[in-house]
Amino acid sequence: MRWSQYFINTLREVPADADVISQKLMMRAGMIRKVAAGIYTSLPLGLRSMQKMEAIVREEMNRAGAIELSMPTIQPAELWMESHRWERYGKELLRVKDRHERDFVYAPTAEEVITDTVRDAINSYRLLPVNLYQIQTKFRDEVRPRFGLMRGREFVMKDAYSFHASRESLDDTYEKMRVAYSAVFHRCALDHVAVDADTGNIGGSASHEFMVLAQSGEDAVVSCPNCKYGANIEKATSKFFDADATLAPLAELAPIHTPGTQSIDDVGKFLSKLTSELVKTLVFDTDKGCVMVLVRGDREGNEIKIKNHLGAEFLEMMPDTRFEAATGGPVGYCGPVGTNAARVLADISLRGVANWVVGGNKKDTHIAGANPGRDFPEPEYGDFTTVFAGDPCPRCDTPLQIHRGIEVGHVFKLGTKYSEPMNCTFLDEKGARQPMIMGCYGLGIGRTVAAAIEQSHDDDGIIWPMPIAPFEVVVTQIGKEDNVRATAEELYQRLRAAGVDVLLDDRDERPGVKFKDADLIGFPLRIGVGAKSLANGQIEWSFRKDRVKQLGAADEVLARVIEEVTKARV
RNA sequence: CGGGGUGUAGCGCAGUCUGGUAGCGCACCUGCUUUGGGAGCAGGGGGUCGUAGGUUCGAAUCCUAUCGCCCCGACCA
Numbered sequence: 001m002r003w004s005q006y007f008i009n010t011l012r013e014v015p016a017d018a019d020v021i022s023q024k025l026m027m028r029a030g031m032i033r034k035v036a037a038g039i040y041t042s043l044p045l046g047l048r049s050m051q052k053m054e055a056i057v058r059e060e061m062n063r064a065g066a067i068e069l070s071m072p073t074i075q076p077a078e079l080w081m082e083s084h085r086w087e088r089y090g091k092e093l094l095r096v097k098d099r100h101e102r103d104f105v106y107a108p109t110a111e112e113v114i115t116d117t118v119r120d121a122i123n124s125y126r127l128l129p130v131n132l133y134q135i136q137t138k139f140r141d142e143v144r145p146r147f148g149l150m151r152g153r154e155f156v157m158k159d160a161y162s163f164h165a166s167r168e169s170l171d172d173t174y175e176k177m178r179v180a181y182s183a184v185f186h187r188c189a190l191d192h193v194a195v196d197a198d199t200g201n202i203g204g205s206a207s208h209e210f211m212v213l214a215q216s217g218e219d220a221v222v223s224c225p226n227c228k229y230g231a232n233i234e235k236a237t238s239k240f241f242d243a244d245a246t247l248a249p250l251a252e253l254a255p256i257h258t259p260g261t262q263s264i265d266d267v268g269k270f271l272s273k274l275t276s277e278l279v280k281t282l283v284f285d286t287d288k289g290c291v292m293v294l295v296r297g298d299r300e301g302n303e304i305k306i307k308n309h310l311g312a313e314f315l316e317m318m319p320d321t322r323f324e325a326a327t328g329g330p331v332g333y334c335g336p337v338g339t340n341a342a343r344v345l346a347d348i349s350l351r352g353v354a355n356w357v358v359g360g361n362k363k364d365t366h367i368a369g370a371n372p373g374r375d376f377p378e379p380e381y382g383d384f385t386t387v388f389a390g391d392p393c394p395r396c397d398t399p400l401q402i403h404r405g406i407e408v409g410h411v412f413k414l415g416t417k418y419s420e421p422m423n424c425t426f427l428d429e430k431g432a433r434q435p436m437i438m439g440c441y442g443l444g445i446g447r448t449v450a451a452a453i454e455q456s457h458d459d460d461g462i463i464w465p466m467p468i469a470p471f472e473v474v475v476t477q478i479g480k481e482d483n484v485r486a487t488a489e490e491l492y493q494r495l496r497a498a499g500v501d502v503l504l505d506d507r508d509e510r511p512g513v514k515f516k517d518a519d520l521i522g523f524p525l526r527i528g529v530g531a532k533s534l535a536n537g538q539i540e541w542s543f544r545k546d547r548v549k550q551l552g553a554a555d556e557v558l559a560r561v562i563e564e565v566t567k568a569r570v
Numbered sequence: 571c572g573g574g575g576u577g578u579a580g581c582g583c584a585g586u587c588u589g590g591u592a593g594c595g596c597a598c599c600u601g602c603u604u605u606g607g608g609a610g611c612a613g614g615g616g617g618u619c620g621u622a623g624g625u626u627c628g629a630a631u632c633c634u635a636u637c638g639c640c641c642c643g644a645c646c647a
Binding site for chain 2: 334335
């Protein structure tokens with residue numbers, strides 16, 4: 001491709017609304033262009049990177065035995081009603097009506113359509129398992145789209161769905177997909193980890209997330225530097241509590257006057273105690289009623305864990321307007337003694353601890369010496385708090401670390417969550433009808449490309465990993481002399497003939513402009529042809545990552561560049 | 571959802587407080603000079619000032635409504 005004939009519009013200035021590096025650089029490099037909030041055009045350069053990413057994913061999926069198909073982005077509401085996600089998915093699901101006023105959704109994922117497809121086509125265990133995938137545009141109407149391709153509303157995702165006659169078969173495919181995912185990210189030279197994850201909106205039993213480690217990541221990843229334990233912070237556990245806390249003698253229940261101390265820090269200061277010596281009470285409004293959760297004063301409640309424990313569909317902090325009616329006490333002073341809350345949970349770290357200091361369910365009042373079983377009913381114990389850095393690993397007690405990560409892939413064991421309600425069944429060896437056991441596997445194409453940039457850039461621009469660079473090599477023609485032009489042209493033709501993805505910068509621009517553009521776009525390799533070195537029969541070449549110029553005769557440089565490109569293709 | 575901000579040329583911004591018919595930089599076009607890390611000079615094109623009402627002799631500017639976009643918050647009991 002010749003730059004002068006191509007469509008590249010680089011920007012010198014940073015668009016005002018870009019807030020992460022990858023978004024700024026992709027916009028400046030002319031790879032993407034924002035059309036609306038969270039909705040982007042992939043410009044030619046950006047599209048090339050995306051297509052390369054897709055090709056890698058396709059290869060690894062095919063290698064893992066998955067079969068490609070393509071499902072519609074607009075899907076009938078009936079299917080979503082069958083799975084009950086029409087009611088449960090919430091506002092992220094974009095609903096549209098056609099001219100006949102029939103309901104449709106713009107699909108955020110395709111469990112319903114694939115399940116519908118497979119239940120029609122497969123009725124026998126003899127035809128299982130199957131693993132089907134597509135690379136398709138999705139839409140999720142995010143509350144607050146941001147970070148460019150990292151959290152867009154419209155995005156391209158690879159989604160695969162597997163169907164099985166047995167758990168073992170699902171385990172087998174799940175493992176193959178995990179291996180395939182690692183291979184994909186490895187090929188893109190991404191520093192990533194696979195961690196235990198919550199299943200969220202999709203549902204199911206086991207689940208792993210693939211996280212690319214980056215400062216700008218929206219997720220927190222807990223990992224053990226010793227034993228490879230890794231989990232999303234939503235799911236991570238630790239052994240931070242003292243499991244065999246000895247039972248102190250039970251004290252008298254004693255109300256304390258604590259005016260103006262609504263926050264746990266205030267209470268701690270007022271009573272000259274550490275917050276870890278107090279018990280914090282969180283109150284949630286859920287579809288299971290008002291739920292009170294007690295945690296140690298210095299810890300944070302974990303809504304995901306609480307929601308999962310309750311089996312709740314809906315959970316949020318109790319709004320102040322309904323607080324008193326629901327708990328029987330004012331905001332800031334609530335506690336388990338004499339509460340109206342339907343259920344009281346307590347973090348496992350409180351089990352066996354005596355003489356709690358809690359809210360008194362009365363203005364300006366706390367209570368010391370509260371003991372479960374005596375002063376209020378024994379609460380339901382469980383793991384309801386979020387792991388902190390330094391907590392001991394649940395497996396080996398090593399202090400845990402927390403990093404930021406970008407979720408680029410997510411695999412789930414769905415079980416029969418969709419096959420059962422949608423009646424996707426097969427006949428087993430004994431002729432008995434059974435629901436198929438399912439797995440599903442997502443991988444964000446655009447998000448992975450953005451993550452690669454987050455991980456690999458400098459002040460001047462992107463530094464592409466070769467496999468997803470829009471072009472592998474740029475040939476910069478420096479100057480307009482006939483021999484410069486002719487040599488650049490010749491190198492360009494020979495690289496093309498060798499199958500290298502090469503862009504010839506034949507524009508009538510000053511050298512500085514060409515260098516800056518090449519750095520910004522981030523071609524991994526650059527060949528420079530200019531009158532100065534050409535006078536000595538030499539051309540120059542350099543890697544984007546270090547920009548150290550090397551000189552050599554054309555044949556020699558060509559051989560080295562082709563070698564580097566081949567090496568990176570794996 | 572709550573709070574804040576913003577909308578003026580393709581991009582980044584000033585002008586709004588104190589109304590008088592729109593400006594700067596980048597980009598773009600023409601010419602000359604220049605040519606190894608985003609050139610210089612000269613000339614030029616491009617904007618119903620988000621939209622709709624209102625006030626006024628006169629509105630980018632004041633008032634009202636509305637839409638878009640951006641940021642921050644959502645563990646505080």
